[in-house]
Amino acid sequence: MDSMITNIIFLFIPFVILIGFGIEIYVKNPSNPMNRDTMILMLSLSLFFLGGLGVYVLPFEYARPSALYVKYASVFFSMSIGLAFFSHVSRIRMNRALLRILRLLPMAGAAAIYLRMPGMTLLLENNGGWPVEQLDSRLWILLQLTAAYNFLLMFVFLLIGRKQKRSTKRRFKETQRLRIMLIGSVYTVAWALLTTAAGYAAEPYLNGPFHAALRSELPAYCILVWALTVRYAMVKYDFLAAAGRKFELLFRLSNQGIALVNAQGTAVESNAALHRILGLPNKDAADGIDLVPFLQTEEAQPVKQLFVEHFATLTPIQTELQITNLLRETLILQLDSDYIELDEEMLCYLVVRDITEKKHTENKLRKLAYQDSLTGLGNRAFFFESMPPLLDGAGSGGHLLALMMADLDQFKLINDTLGHSAGDQVLQHVARQIGRALPEQALVVRLGGDEFAVCIGLNEEAEAFQHAERVMDALQTPLELFGKIYTVSGSIGISFYPEDGSAPEELLRNADSAMYVAKQSGRSRYYRYTPSLKALAERHLSLFNGLGRALENEEFLLHYQPQIDIAARRIVGVEALIRWDSPELGRVSPDQFIPLAEETGAILGIGDWVLRQALGQARLWHAAGYTGLTVSVNLSANQLQNPHFAGRVAELIRDAGVPASMLCLEITESAAITNVDKSLSICRELTELGVSLAIDDFGIGYSSLSMMNRFPFRYIKIDRSLIQNIVADTRDADVALTIIELASRLKMIVIAEGVETPEQLSLLQDFGCQEAQGYLIGRPVEADQVTALLRQDTPTLPPAA
Ligand code: C2E
Ligand code: CA
Ligand code: CA
Numbered sequence: 001m002d003s004m005i006t007n008i009i010f011l012f013i014p015f016v017i018l019i020g021f022g023i024e025i026y027v028k029n030p031s032n033p034m035n036r037d038t039m040i041l042m043l044s045l046s047l048f049f050l051g052g053l054g055v056y057v058l059p060f061e062y063a064r065p066s067a068l069y070v071k072y073a074s075v076f077f078s079m080s081i082g083l084a085f086f087s088h089v090s091r092i093r094m095n096r097a098l099l100r101i102l103r104l105l106p107m108a109g110a111a112a113i114y115l116r117m118p119g120m121t122l123l124l125e126n127n128g129g130w131p132v133e134q135l136d137s138r139l140w141i142l143l144q145l146t147a148a149y150n151f152l153l154m155f156v157f158l159l160i161g162r163k164q165k166r167s168t169k170r171r172f173k174e175t176q177r178l179r180i181m182l183i184g185s186v187y188t189v190a191w192a193l194l195t196t197a198a199g200y201a202a203e204p205y206l207n208g209p210f211h212a213a214l215r216s217e218l219p220a221y222c223i224l225v226w227a228l229t230v231r232y233a234m235v236k237y238d239f240l241a242a243a244g245r246k247f248e249l250l251f252r253l254s255n256q257g258i259a260l261v262n263a264q265g266t267a268v269e270s271n272a273a274l275h276r277i278l279g280l281p282n283k284d285a286a287d288g289i290d291l292v293p294f295l296q297t298e299e300a301q302p303v304k305q306l307f308v309e310h311f312a313t314l315t316p317i318q319t320e321l322q323i324t325n326l327l328r329e330t331l332i333l334q335l336d337s338d339y340i341e342l343d344e345e346m347l348c349y350l351v352v353r354d355i356t357e358k359k360h361t362e363n364k365l366r367k368l369a370y371q372d373s374l375t376g377l378g379n380r381a382f383f384f385e386s387m388p389p390l391l392d393g394a395g396s397g398g399h400l401l402a403l404m405m406a407d408l409d410q411f412k413l414i415n416d417t418l419g420h421s422a423g424d425q426v427l428q429h430v431a432r433q434i435g436r437a438l439p440e441q442a443l444v445v446r447l448g449g450d451e452f453a454v455c456i457g458l459n460e461e462a463e464a465f466q467h468a469e470r471v472m473d474a475l476q477t478p479l480e481l482f483g484k485i486y487t488v489s490g491s492i493g494i495s496f497y498p499e500d501g502s503a504p505e506e507l508l509r510n511a512d513s514a515m516y517v518a519k520q521s522g523r524s525r526y527y528r529y530t531p532s533l534k535a536l537a538e539r540h541l542s543l544f545n546g547l548g549r550a551l552e553n554e555e556f557l558l559h560y561q562p563q564i565d566i567a568a569r570r571i572v573g574v575e576a577l578i579r580w581d582s583p584e585l586g587r588v589s590p591d592q593f594i595p596l597a598e599e600t601g602a603i604l605g606i607g608d609w610v611l612r613q614a615l616g617q618a619r620l621w622h623a624a625g626y627t628g629l630t631v632s633v634n635l636s637a638n639q640l641q642n643p644h645f646a647g648r649v650a651e652l653i654r655d656a657g658v659p660a661s662m663l664c665l666e667i668t669e670s671a672a673i674t675n676v677d678k679s680l681s682i683c684r685e686l687t688e689l690g691v692s693l694a695i696d697d698f699g700i701g702y703s704s705l706s707m708m709n710r711f712p713f714r715y716i717k718i719d720r721s722l723i724q725n726i727v728a729d730t731r732d733a734d735v736a737l738t739i740i741e742l743a744s745r746l747k748m749i750v751i752a753e754g755v756e757t758p759e760q761l762s763l764l765q766d767f768g769c770q771e772a773q774g775y776l777i778g779r780p781v782e783a784d785q786v787t788a789l790l791r792q793d794t795p796t797l798p799p800a801a
Contacts, residue, residue, distance in 0.1 A: 004056055010217045011053040014224050018046035021231045028235060034088060038234050041081045045223050047074035052220075055124070055131050063131050064124040072122070072135075073113050075143060078223075079106035079150040085230075086154050090161025090178060102153060106146045113139075133216075151189055158182045177237035184229020192222035257352035261337075262345065263311050265292040265304075277333070277354050279326035294323050303335075311348060314339045320355070332359045374424055375431035378445040383453055386443055387504035390455055394497055401497035402464035403504075404454040405511035406434065406471060406490045409523040411450035412599055414488075417641045417675050422481045426488055429479045437474035438467060452490075453508065461496060461528075468492045468526040491518040492526035500529050513537030539585070544600070546582045547593055551605050555581050558613050559780035562789060563632070563751060563773040566765045571790055573630035573664065575773060576614040577780045578606070598636050607639045611649065615656035615663065617783050622658050626790055632664040632694060637671035641678055646685035653689065660690030664715065668696045669704075672711060680711060687712040694751070699739060709746060715771075716743045720754025723774070727759045733767075740767045 022042030029035045051071025055063045083103040092099065112120040119138030124131050135143075162178050195218040203215070251258050257274030259267035267274065268288040275281070278294060295304040299322040310317045317337040324330050334353040339346055370382035378386065394401045408414075408430060415423035427450065434444055434452055443455040454471070458464055471492065478485045493515025501507040514529040516537045527533065550556060560574040580588045597603040611633055618631040639645055653660050665686060672679050672695070683693055694715035695708055699722040708716075718739055725732040736752075743750045752764045755774030764772060778789060 007056050007217070008053065010214075011049045011056070014221065015046050015049035015053060017224065018042045018049065018227055021227055022046070025231060025234045034085075035234065037081070037085050037088060038230060041078065041085050041230070042227060044074055044078045044081050045227055047071070048078070048220065048223060050074075052217075055133070060124075060126065060131070064122070067124060067133055068113060068122055072139070072143070073110040076106045076108075076110035076113075076146060079146055080104055083150065083153055083157070086157045086161075086181070089174075089181065090157045092157055092160060106150055109142050109146050112142070147192075151185065154185055155182070158185065174237075177233045180229060180233040180237060184226060184233065187229065188222045188226040191225045192219050195219040195221070257350075257354075259289075259291075259350045259352070260340070260342070261291060261348040261350050262288075263348075265295070265307065266290050267350070268347065274352055277325065277331065277352055279329065294325070297322070297324050299323070307348075310337075311339075311346075314346070317348075317350075330356075332356045372446040375428055375446050377431050377435075377452075378443070380445065380447045383443070383445040383447065383455075383508075384504055386445075387455065387507075390443065390457075391497060391502070391504065394457060400458040400461065401507075402454075402456050402458050402461070402467070403495045403497065403507040403511045404456070404464065404468060404471070404492050404526075405447075405494075405508065405515045406452045406454070406492045407515055407519065408450040408475075409489045409491060409519065410599070411488075412601060413637065413674070414486075416601070416638060417678075418481060425481060426479065426486075429477075430475060430488060430490070433474035433477055434471055437470040442467075453511070464494050464496070465526065465528070468494060472524065472526065489524035491515055491523050493518055493529060494526060495529040510534070516540045540596075542584055543582075543588065543593055543596055546584055547580075547597055547600065547602055550580055550582065551602070551609060553583075555583070556606065556609060557581065558610065558617070558783070560617070560631075560783055560786045561773055561780040562778040562786060563630075563771050564777050566761065566769060566772050572628065572771065573632060574786055575632040575666070575780075576610060576617075576634070578610055578634075594636070598638055601638065603636045603638050604642070607636060608648070610634075611652050612655075615652050615658060618658045618662050619656045620783075621787070621790070622662060624787070624790075627659075627662075629662065629790070630664045630692070631662055632666050634666045634696065635671065637668075637674045640667060640671055640682055641675060643678070643682070646682055646689065649686060649691060650689050653691075661692065664692045664694050666694045666696040666717065669698065669701050669708070673702070673707070676710075683711055697753075699735065713748060715749045715751055717751045717753050717773075718769075720774075723752050723754045723760055723764075724756075726763055727757070733763065736764070736769075737767045740764075740769050744768060 019042070022039040025035050025042065026039040048071055051066050051069075051074060054066025054070060058066055080103055083106065087099060087103060109120075119136045120142070121136050122139060123134035123136075125134060126132075158178055158181060162175065162182070199215040199219065205211075251271050254271060255273050257271065257277045259270040259274050261267050266288040267290075270289055274289075278289065280289065292304070294300065295307075303319060303321045306317060306319060309315075316339070317335055319335050321333045321335055322330060323333060332355050334355045336351045336353075338349050340349045341347070370378055370385065372379040390401060408426070411423065411426065414426055427446070430450075430452065431444070431446065434454065438444065438454060438456065441457065445453050447453050454467075456464070456467060472490060475490050476487050478487050480486075493511040493513065495501060495507045495510040495514065497507055500510045510529040513534050514527040514537070517533050517540070518525050518527040520536070520540055521527075546555075557579050558576045559579055560576055562571045563573040563575060564570060565572045578590050578594075580590070580593055582588050594603065597606055614631050614633045618629070621629050621631075642648075649663075649665075650660075653663065667679075667683070672683075686693060692714040693712060694717055695711070695713045696717050697719045698708075698716050699719040716739065718736060722732055722736055726736050727733075740750050749771060750769045751771040751773055752760075752769050753773050755761050755764065755772045755776045757776060760774075761772055761776060778786075
């Protein structure tokens with residue numbers, strides 16, 4: 001009975017240990033097929049002890065099948081499973097069918113037992129109450145042969161595996177694992193041989209059930225030795241355990257390409273994402289991927305150099321790289337790397353991100369941020385981005401740069417009268433023309449509104465003026481808008497690098513100053529910046545800024561200049577002339593600020609104020625009994641384009657409570673023809689109100705009387721420049737006479753402007769000119785002084801010639 005218990009203990013403990021190993025290994029990493037295989041191997045090995053246990057614990061008639069069909073058959077199973085496991089661990093690469101046959105061969109022993117082939121059996125003797133196994137000699141030989149085959153093949157597998165690992169320098173832990181298994185297998189065989197030999201040698205001395213049990217079971221414990229080393233290898237060198245497992249998951253699941261790259265540029269390990277990026281078919285790249293060919297494109301060449309240098313010093317790489325992959329796609333990659341020592345070899349741990357899409361979006365956004373969508377030119381931001389390298393280039397190359405700033409003349413008028421879509425077309429036209437006029441390397445941008453800037457390299461300053469002239473010529477190219485032909489003009493300011501500034505802002509500011517002055521001095525011209533220009537431009541800027549506030553600060557006032565009936569020597573009218581008393585600039589002439597107000601649009605508010613003010617004064621004079629007096633007010637083109645203008649005039653007249661006939665509106669020829677149809681209809685509305693109209697500054701410009709005949713003008717004002725010379729210059733006198741005669745035929749009243757001498761006045765009287773205005777009669781003065789003149793019965797006027 002003692003022996004029975006001893007045997008049970010001898011068999012039960014290994015059985016439990018093997019089951020435990022199996023579970024332990026499996027739990028360690030359930031998703032790894034290798035761990036699962038190991039568990040199956042352990043369970044299969046445990047059958048050997050389970051079958052042995054059955055011999056002792058089962059009733060006698062079941063003891064024999066338990067020994068034969070479980071215990072001995074399991075030896076064959078285990079050997080097949082073991083071979084499968086080892087070929088797997090060693091990553092044996094050979095003909096699959098052959099490998100399968102080699103692995104399944106031990107199973108033939110189990111099959112022979114189950115098929116009850118002759119000799120595949122055993123006897124179980126009942127030796128004094130406890131069973132003794134008697135293997136048939138053929139089964140015994142088969143067992144020995146199979147075991148020999150098994151171990152031989154196992155060693156071959158392990159050795160091949162180790163050699164392979166060494167050559168491809170694969171995972172360090174895998175190599176370690178193989179080493180342990182190899183050593184374990186040696187121990188196993190040694191154990192089996194030693195215990196068997198010891199058993200034979202000690203046979204004479206062994207007596208009693210304990211010794212018998214020892215002798216029969218100890219060799220079988222080689223299974224346990226073997227299982228122990230397998231377990232140790234699987235658990236201790238489970239390269240997928242814990243931290244390593246995290247890495248493996250990251251490696252596998254990451255959509256960023258990850259690779260371990262050796263010094264030669266071979267990715268010895270790489271994930272699926274990297275294969276995708278490189279356009280490789282996603283098969284096991286066990287031999288590693290040579291990355292060098294991907295670095296052959298021109299863009300990638302410097303990265304190769306970078307890699308070599310960084311590898312030598314183990315400095316991490318962080319760079320962007322453009323490659324062409326195997327699918328002929330051009331990709332932009334972000335590389336980040338660090339270094340790691342594995343299996344005594346230094347490797348570069350490389351993370352590769354495909355940022356092609358991101359780059360494209362970035363470029364698109366960049367383009368949006370730097371491009372003027374209307375003209376396709378660069379914008380202000382682009383200008384300031386592009387300037388520094390140009391300045392650097394000019395600085396080191398020792399050549400000049402010209403910065404030209406161009407601004408369209410009267411663009412606001414175009415926008416206001418023809419609408420914004422016309423304005424857009426003009427800007428596009430201008431962008432095209434500027435581009436055509438200049439060499440290709442010139443940087444042309446639209447700074448905003450109707451402002452353009454050009455930066456161009458030069459050998460000498462004179463070239464800049466040629467370019468400016470070419471631009472102005474190009475701008476003259478006619479443009480069709482709504483079926484009509486227009487031309488635009490621009491004013492250009494030029495500054496030079498390095499003379500006029502070293503920073504883009506400064507150059508631009510100075511070109512801007514020059515441009516302002518160009519505009520001031522009569523438009524459609526170019527100016528080169530000089531420091532003295534700066535003062536002018538600054539004054540212009542103060543004008544510009546001051547004008548914006550002048551109306552609400554009540555800095556404007558009106559002067560009135562008398563107009564007389566020449567024959568009667570009696571004041572019949574006054575012209576309201578605006579004055580601006582600027583706190584910073586003093587009194588500013590309307591010639592200076594009216595054009596600016598027209599450009600900024602401030603003229604609309606100012607014009608309205610003038611009308612209201614003049615009508616208020618007219619009411620006073622009317623109340624004082626000067627009911628026949630005409631008060632003339634100057635209009636700007638912008639006012640005449642406002643379709644509600646006539647309505648507004650009517651309203652103001654009503655508010656003032658004066659007869660409409662007291663008001664005369666002076667319109668220049670150019671204002672009248674800016675948009676003939678529109679201004680004509682407004683003029684008609686105005687005359688319907690009872691307001692009279694005068695054509696101002698006649699005799700300069702077109703002076704087309706027939707054209708003027710279409711407009712309901714009551715007065716023609718001959719320009720001062722013509723009157724000035726009528727005494728000395730007979731040609732001017734002829735022109736004046738012709739105008740006067742034609743006008744009288746057209747039933748218009750002629751007013752001569754700028755009459756300064758009695759000779760001029762008497763000549764005009766001879767010509768039949770009805771009215772006159774000028775310093776001779778009276779300068780523009782405040783309303784009170786005019787009232788004083790009105791009271792005097794024209795005593796200050798020169799007597800009739
Ligand atoms: P304008 O309409 O031709 O006005 C006549 C200008 O000639 C006035 O200049 C006046 O002072 C000046 N003048 C008159 N008689 C003589 C003379 O005998 N000799 C000389 N040398 N000059 C004489 P001012 O006041 O400087 O006005 C200049 C221009 O400003 C005006 O020319 C007119 O076009 C514009 N302006 C003045 N007030 C207004 C206004 O309220 N609205 C608008 N839109 N324009 C105005
Ligand atoms: Ca006038
Ligand atoms: Ca005038």
